[in-house]
């Protein structure tokens with residue numbers, strides 16, 4: 001593999017990072033779980049919701065987003081939020097193109113984000129992964145995260161008249 005480089009996100013990257021995120025999150029996405037159980041939400045399939053989440057990530061006022069490139073091709077992305085007041089750096093999304101997974105790029109993107117958090121003076125980094133995502137559960141402790149909580153997500157279809165009153 002050619003040496004990857006990591007740089008700041010720019011607006012031209014949006015469609016590419018949405019595509020990488022959507023294909024990467026197939027099988028490890030809350031939006032997809034909801035779609036699988038309740039059907040399309042608001043008339044949109046889960047990939048639309050994932051693309052929107054990435055748009056929210058890049059437009060967020062505290063956003064710091066980085067992409068990994070190999071041979072001038074974007075092959076990975078990490079989205080973050082830098083909250084100087086709370087001291088917390090949040091990582092909402094991380095994805096690496098399937099063609100180059102398992103070669104250390106995810107770890108590099110995480111380390112880049114963590115270095116950015118430190119350079120900003122943040123004191124804590126926060127990331128989540130799903131119970132159904134073994135790679136996240138391996139990778140995050142490997143770069144220094146410790147498990148602090150488990151959460152259960154619920155969703156309810158408000159249109160089918162099946163909500164209990």
Ligand SMILES: CC(C)(COP(=O)(O)OP(=O)(O)OC[C@H]1O[C@@H](n2cnc3c(N)ncnc32)[C@H](O)[C@@H]1OP(=O)(O)O)[C@@H](O)C(=O)NCCC(=O)NCCS
Nearest residue numbers: 024094095096101102103104105106107129134135136138
């Ligand atoms: C998570 C993701 C970004 C990691 O990117 P990557 O470039 O493959 O990551 P790395 O190569 O740096 O590290 C992957 C690690 O997971 C390990 N791994 C791979 N498959 C695994 C599995 N099924 N179970 C446990 N660990 C696994 C690899 O061995 C490697 O660990 P090592 O360096 O100790 O050997 C990438 O797999 C991805 O895009 N996944 C889909 C989206 C996703 O899950 N994002 C994170 C959501 S929380």
